[in-house]
C-alpha cells in the first residue's frame with residue numbers, strides 16, 4: 708500500500724467529484740438541485756438505507772462526502788454532522804452547499820484510513836461508495852469501528868463483486884479485447900472509477916465487519932447495473948453505444964438484487 712495509490716485516488720475524485728459529470732456548473736443552486744434530484748431518482752434506495760431522519764440530535768460522521776448530497780440530508784435532518792473527504796473539491800462543494808442553505812456543519816479534508824477523531828465519538832458513521840476506493844479498506848473499516856460509540860451504528864455501502872457492473876467491465880476490457888482470462892476483480896480494480904477500486908463477496912464483507920455485532924448485509928441492483936445513467940464521454944465508440952442499446956435490462960431486473968453492485972452493510976459497534 709503506497710502513498711502513490713492514495714494520491715491516484717485523490718487526483719481522480721478531485722478532477723470529477725462523484726455525480727457532477729455533465730452537469731452545468733454555472734447556476735450554483737440549479738446545479739446542486741439537479742445533482743440531488745438525479746441522485747435520488749437514480750438511487751431511490753439510498754434514503755431508506757441511510758435513514759437520515761434518525762440523525763436528529765445525534766453525532767453523525769459521513770466518511771467520503773463527495774459533492775455532499777447525502778451530507779446535506781444529515782444536516783437538514785438536524786444531526787450534529789461532521790464530514791470528511793480525501794479531496795479539497797469534495798470539501799469545498801459541500802461547504803458551498805451548506806453556505807447556500809444557511810446551514811453549518813464541520814467538513815474537513817481527511818483520510819478514512821486515519822480519521823482525525825477521538826475514539827467513541829459518533830452515534831452513526833455513514834459512508835456510501837467510498838471505502839472500496841481507499842487502498843487499505845480493512846483499515847478504513849477499523850477506523851469506522853474505532854470512532855463509533857459502543858452501540859453506535861455503521862451504515863456503509865461498498866461494491867459487490869458478483870455484480871452486473873463487474874461483468875460489464877470484464878466484458879468491455881477483458882473479453883472484448885481478447886483477454887477473457889482477466890478476473891472480475893482485475894476488471895474492477897483497473898476500470899471502475901478511481902484506480903484500484905475493490906469489490907467484495909458477501910462473506911468477505913461479513914469478514915471485514917467481523918469486529919461488529921448485528922451485521923446485516925444485502926446487495927442492491929443499482930443504476931450502473933441497469934445502465935440507466937448517461938453514457939460516459941470516456942467511451943464514445945460504437946461498441947459502447949451498442950452495449951448501451953443491447954444491455955439486457957429486463958433480464959437483469961427479473962433476476963433481482965442478487966447481482967447488484969451496491970452492497971449495503973449495517974452493523975453495530
Ligand SMILES: C[S@@+](CC[C@H](N)C(=O)[O-])C[C@H]1O[C@@H](n2cnc3c(N)ncnc32)[C@H](O)[C@@H]1O
Nearest residue numbers: 720725771772773792793818819835837840841
Ligand atoms: C464515488 S465517490 C462517493 C461520494 C459520496 N459518498 C457519494 O455517494 O456521492 C467516492 C468519494 O470517496 C472519497 N474517498 C476515497 N478514498 C477516501 C479516503 N481514503 N478518505 C476519505 N475519502 C475518500 C473520494 O474523494 C470521493 O469523494
